[in-house]
Amino acid sequence: MNQAPRPAGRATSTAAPVSRLIEAFHRLPGIGPKSAQRLTYYLLRASMDEAGSLAQSIVDLKEKIVFCSICQNVTEVDPCGICSDSQREQSTICVVEEPLDILALERSRQYGGLYHVLHGVVSPMDGVGPDDLKLDELLARLKNGNVKEVIMATNPNLEGEATAMYVGRLLEPMGIRVTRLARGLPTGADLEYADDTTLARALEYRQDV
Numbered sequence: 001m002n003q004a005p006r007p008a009g010r011a012t013s014t015a016a017p018v019s020r021l022i023e024a025f026h027r028l029p030g031i032g033p034k035s036a037q038r039l040t041y042y043l044l045r046a047s048m049d050e051a052g053s054l055a056q057s058i059v060d061l062k063e064k065i066v067f068c069s070i071c072q073n074v075t076e077v078d079p080c081g082i083c084s085d086s087q088r089e090q091s092t093i094c095v096v097e098e099p100l101d102i103l104a105l106e107r108s109r110q111y112g113g114l115y116h117v118l119h120g121v122v123s124p125m126d127g128v129g130p131d132d133l134k135l136d137e138l139l140a141r142l143k144n145g146n147v148k149e150v151i152m153a154t155n156p157n158l159e160g161e162a163t164a165m166y167v168g169r170l171l172e173p174m175g176i177r178v179t180r181l182a183r184g185l186p187t188g189a190d191l192e193y194a195d196d197t198t199l200a201r202a203l204e205y206r207q208d209v
């Protein structure tokens with residue numbers, strides 16, 4: 001009798017639901033095989049409530065979360081809480097790469113304006129051009145003339161700098177001030193990992209592009 005070849009690296013003694021979850025965790029960013037195993041065995045011992053609520057959170061994330069039609073941030077209601085908050089400074093838009101960057105900037109408590117999420121950066125190496133970013137949506141927001149300053153808060157690496165320069169040139173004819181977060185953020189690091197004080201200072205001492 002012919003036996004089907006075993007998938008490489010998979011312990012056949014492991015029950016299928018266990019190895020399926022290990023593989024699912026392993027596919028997540030930043031999760032190595034050891035961590036994937038640890039998480040799986042943790043959940044195996046966890047209560048049904050705890051495991052169920054984790055599973056439900058994942059389903060909710062996919063079912064209830066949409067992009068805000070104004071700023072492109074992730075939200076449960078459209079427009080999002082920030083865009084519909086009239087108390088916020090309406091004349092400044094802070095442009096970020098990813099929704100997580102907004103969380104980091106909000107934590108710094110230094111900024112009270114609006115945001116715009118590009119959902120990426122210009123990166124020719126990865127085949128990402130300006131057309132792949134939410135730039136048309138940004139331009140549409142600037143048409144009414146209410147916005148006086150756009151702060152480019154893309155990450156302080158090659159792609160982030162190139163994107164800031166690109167947007168700076170794009171907005172130049174519109175007469176809108178374009179600024180960039182001050183140096184002091186660790187070069188090459190992601191905004192989401194910067195500490196609150198560093199981010200607050202980078203915002204305060206922002207410079208014209």
Ligand SMILES: [Zn+2]
Pocket residue numbers: 068069070071072073079080081082083084
């Ligand atoms: Zn919004």
